[in-house]
Amino acid sequence: MTARRDSYQSFLDMIGLSGEDIDPFEVLARTWGTRVTDRIQVLPxxxxxxxxxxRMRFLVHGGRHVD
Incomplete structure (x- = not known):
């Protein structure tokens, strides 16, 4: 997500980042930066x-399928 978007600060808050100098790789690590065309995943x-x-943060896939 580009920093020029109005919702960028809300996005950073949602993934637990704050401050002026946000490391793009930290954003990728926390969001996994996934797109349909992605061939790699970046994990923290x-x-x-x-x-x-x-300790590490990670996203969970398929949670609705767990009994």
Missing amino acids: VPKVDAAGRL
Whole structure:
């Protein structure tokens, strides 16, 4: 999504980003940047939290199919 769109700030809020210098690769990592023509997926690198657990954000596909 281009930063010129009126809804760009709402989009950033929705994916948990804020600030002036938004890294385009962080946006791709959080949204997966998927389009019908995409042939690759970009995922974030898991981070270790204070408790030593790996943490990362990811999108879930097919959730409506789970019983």
